[in-house]
Amino acid sequence: MGLRRALPVVLAAACASLAAAAWADYQINFPPPKSSLAYAINDLHILIMWVCVGIFIVVFGTMFYAIWKHRKSVGHQAAQFHESTTVEIIWTAIPFLILIGMAWPATRLILEQKDTSNPDVTIKVTGYQWKWEYDYLQDGVKFMSVLATPREQIENKAPKGPNYLLEVDEPMVVPVGKKVRLLLTANDVIHAWWVPALGVKQDTIPGFIRDAWFTATEPGTYRGQCAELCGKDHGFMPIVVEVKSEADYAAWLADKKAKVAAAAADAGKVFSKEELMARGATVYNANCASCHMPDGKGLPGVFPAITGSKVATGAKAGHIGIVLAGKPGSAMPAFGPQLNDADIAAVVTYQRNGLGNSTGDLVQPAEIKALRK
Amino acid sequence: MQAHALEHEHGHGAPSGLMRWVTTTNHKDIGTLYLWFAAVMFLLAGSMAMAIRAELFQPGLQLVSPDFFNQLTTLHGLIMVFGVIMPAMTGFANWQVPLMIGAPDMAFPRMNNWSFWILPAAAILLVISLFLPGGAAAAGWTLYPPLFIQGGISYDLTIFAIHILGASSIMGSLNIITTILNMRAPGMTLMKMPLFVWTWLITAFLLIAVMPVLAGAVTMLLTDRNFDTHFFNAAGGGDPVLFQHVFWFFGHPEVYILILPAFGIVSQIIPTFARKPLFGYASMVYATASIAILSFLVWAHHMFTVGMPAVGQLYFMYATMLIAVPTGVKVFNWVATMWRGSLTFETPMLFAIAFVALFTIGGFTGLVLAMAPVDIQLHDTYYVVAHFHYVLVSGALFAIYAGVYYWLPKWTGHMYNETLGKWHFWLSMISFNVLFFPQHFLGLAGMPRRIPDYAVQFTEFNMISSIGGFVFGASQILMLIVVLQCIRGGRKAEAKPWEGAQGLEWTVPSPAPYHTFETPPVVK
Numbered sequence: 001m002g003l004r005r006a007l008p009v010v011l012a013a014a015c016a017s018l019a020a021a022a023w024a025d026y027q028i029n030f031p032p033p034k035s036s037l038a039y040a041i042n043d044l045h046i047l048i049m050w051v052c053v054g055i056f057i058v059v060f061g062t063m064f065y066a067i068w069k070h071r072k073s074v075g076h077q078a079a080q081f082h083e084s085t086t087v088e089i090i091w092t093a094i095p096f097l098i099l100i101g102m103a104w105p106a107t108r109l110i111l112e113q114k115d116t117s118n119p120d121v122t123i124k125v126t127g128y129q130w131k132w133e134y135d136y137l138q139d140g141v142k143f144m145s146v147l148a149t150p151r152e153q154i155e156n157k158a159p160k161g162p163n164y165l166l167e168v169d170e171p172m173v174v175p176v177g178k179k180v181r182l183l184l185t186a187n188d189v190i191h192a193w194w195v196p197a198l199g200v201k202q203d204t205i206p207g208f209i210r211d212a213w214f215t216a217t218e219p220g221t222y223r224g225q226c227a228e229l230c231g232k233d234h235g236f237m238p239i240v241v242e243v244k245s246e247a248d249y250a251a252w253l254a255d256k257k258a259k260v261a262a263a264a265a266d267a268g269k270v271f272s273k274e275e276l277m278a279r280g281a282t283v284y285n286a287n288c289a290s291c292h293m294p295d296g297k298g299l300p301g302v303f304p305a306i307t308g309s310k311v312a313t314g315a316k317a318g319h320i321g322i323v324l325a326g327k328p329g330s331a332m333p334a335f336g337p338q339l340n341d342a343d344i345a346a347v348v349t350y351q352r353n354g355l356g357n358s359t360g361d362l363v364q365p366a367e368i369k370a371l372r373k
Numbered sequence: 374m375q376a377h378a379l380e381h382e383h384g385h386g387a388p389s390g391l392m393r394w395v396t397t398t399n400h401k402d403i404g405t406l407y408l409w410f411a412a413v414m415f416l417l418a419g420s421m422a423m424a425i426r427a428e429l430f431q432p433g434l435q436l437v438s439p440d441f442f443n444q445l446t447t448l449h450g451l452i453m454v455f456g457v458i459m460p461a462m463t464g465f466a467n468w469q470v471p472l473m474i475g476a477p478d479m480a481f482p483r484m485n486n487w488s489f490w491i492l493p494a495a496a497i498l499l500v501i502s503l504f505l506p507g508g509a510a511a512a513g514w515t516l517y518p519p520l521f522i523q524g525g526i527s528y529d530l531t532i533f534a535i536h537i538l539g540a541s542s543i544m545g546s547l548n549i550i551t552t553i554l555n556m557r558a559p560g561m562t563l564m565k566m567p568l569f570v571w572t573w574l575i576t577a578f579l580l581i582a583v584m585p586v587l588a589g590a591v592t593m594l595l596t597d598r599n600f601d602t603h604f605f606n607a608a609g610g611g612d613p614v615l616f617q618h619v620f621w622f623f624g625h626p627e628v629y630i631l632i633l634p635a636f637g638i639v640s641q642i643i644p645t646f647a648r649k650p651l652f653g654y655a656s657m658v659y660a661t662a663s664i665a666i667l668s669f670l671v672w673a674h675h676m677f678t679v680g681m682p683a684v685g686q687l688y689f690m691y692a693t694m695l696i697a698v699p700t701g702v703k704v705f706n707w708v709a710t711m712w713r714g715s716l717t718f719e720t721p722m723l724f725a726i727a728f729v730a731l732f733t734i735g736g737f738t739g740l741v742l743a744m745a746p747v748d749i750q751l752h753d754t755y756y757v758v759a760h761f762h763y764v765l766v767s768g769a770l771f772a773i774y775a776g777v778y779y780w781l782p783k784w785t786g787h788m789y790n791e792t793l794g795k796w797h798f799w800l801s802m803i804s805f806n807v808l809f810f811p812q813h814f815l816g817l818a819g820m821p822r823r824i825p826d827y828a829v830q831f832t833e834f835n836m837i838s839s840i841g842g843f844v845f846g847a848s849q850i851l852m853l854i855v856v857l858q859c860i861r862g863g864r865k866a867e868a869k870p871w872e873g874a875q876g877l878e879w880t881v882p883s884p885a886p887y888h889t890f891e892t893p894p895v896v897k
Contacts, residue, residue, distance in 0.1 A: 207607020210680030235824030
């Protein structure tokens, strides 16, 4: 067992070093498993695959033998047999028995996958078009996780990094060896949270909560992607999970809590225009740019422009209202529950004074607080 | 019957001009129309696949925007399923069912005309949706809400197109069932029917059962989109997953609608070129019927990741695995038919053999996907893309090719160019595998489907796959050339151009006269 588990690690390390040098990567099986479930899935898959390969060789060995030996061109005369109940019964029964042999381990694994009881950590995962939110319910820590690959790499204006499209600004962090239970839902359309190395894929369904679990077997960074078509940027909402030792996890959590406290303090602050514009640009690129485009011009016929729009150049309250509450029946989500007052104030200011607009007015966090219902 | 009387007054030949095709009630003309419609749609949806593979040749966005990419995958899927495979199979049914059972025409010739001529309307709706504001539907051929609810006007056109396609299929199926059950030549009992006729009879029942289900599902989408119903909206008490259950209750039998007639075609061709009767005819019929019945009981295996309870997962896994049994029986019977035959390898036989081997690979990956715990990893990845292209391209499409080469002499009166046919086969067979086999690896390694851009570690296999794709696409032009050549001329085909062929269709001259079996033949 030791060798079997060590081998994929060695191979993965070898592959990783190669991938860094070039894109030379012909991986033909699952990524090296890093959770108890992923190991079990791997083993089951390999078992089933070899059974299939075995049957294929027997059946098509027979067929190709016939193709070789029973050709008219070598003078083979056709036999005229065309029925045998015995043979039919045999080749109905044997596959049936093989299937029972396959069903047994699969059944045990399903029951294990479905057992989400007694978790050590519970994290609520929410899918948005096109990002993920992680909410550590026991610790009051909540943040968005957005694609970190720069636009220039996607548009082929800069060389692609080794984690191209599989990198985020803030990864989900979990402790190693602990049972992590995920509560999954979505805000707009169906997404699917998937990290191959952890053996978890679960659709996130708006209005419903599903659960899944994993216990990571070793520290590291594991990457995955949304697996359910969720619109334009479905290919651009990766998932990154950092598995840390218990001590590192505790340190990370403490740091996060301190940031939550700092953000709460921002809510009462009055910012300068430069501060709002700089922060607003960051918020805009992370939340708005995928639809309204980085230059604010939108996608004609699909997503409206910010530049010169009635909303972004009209009254402040109307603009803030749409950002807070979204536009029902369209792809515009409610950002009220997603962003804090300072972020919304900054992004509204940015939209009104950047992207080709110049209303000249500033929005402060206190105004957002007042308009929140 | 009135149409027949009219035609008799005007003699027995085909009327000429464009109106011949618009007003025709002749099963052979309508079969031809269906097949050409499928060919045109195949070129359209195929060129979309070429654009998809071109975009995926390298990581990064090069040719199309992500939104347009989603439109391409959506239309490619919808058109290939509803505009290519289904019409092509109906074309075969129109041409061959009356010829094989000794009937003069289909039971309802005028409805037959309508069931074809509403198809172009649906195709036009889908094509113009590309040019409307916001572009065509981009929510995938599976139309899942709430994503489908977000789209613009073209999404409504897509719904109407599906309604029309469904109506066409239901009319076609009623026609086929009535024809088969009522118009067989004296002496042709059900258990003497050629297997192609059997598979189409069962397929037609499947179509009548499930097309209304699809129509219901898309109608609910329509009212959710336009009339504030909340069938699939949790905020209004609905459930997005309900759509998936209804869709796949249609969708899984649909898979067999696409493949059962293919089983039928191959079951005609293999005995011909093995010069030996089909092994286990009765068990083939029972296996087809078992597959059809099971197909209604397994739909949620397309939904193992939605979060079903453990019992749900277990039931759908067991039921799905069970399908391997009758499918296995069919494969074993084909191999047993070839065993100790006297085999020759003309183009139809080559495609039929490739069908058996490659469809079986698709069947095996289907078995892997049926294992719910493994499917958790593979669902919505390129592994699934590879799986269903093995069953639909090397399965259904290769069977269509086999059937076209097999019956082309009967349809045109000429032999096709065997050398070019073999070139078409070998190029298609090799490039198909270069195209789709690496996609298994991509899926296993973690590449989701329906993405316009991908992580760099998937580059090599995507390049290989795209190269295979371009060769496969180009090879299909060869098929077009062979068919056009064959229509225009070539060596004269005898009534029975294949030495080992059996069946009534080979008792009429080649090309088959405009009217056949006006006096029913007697089957011993």
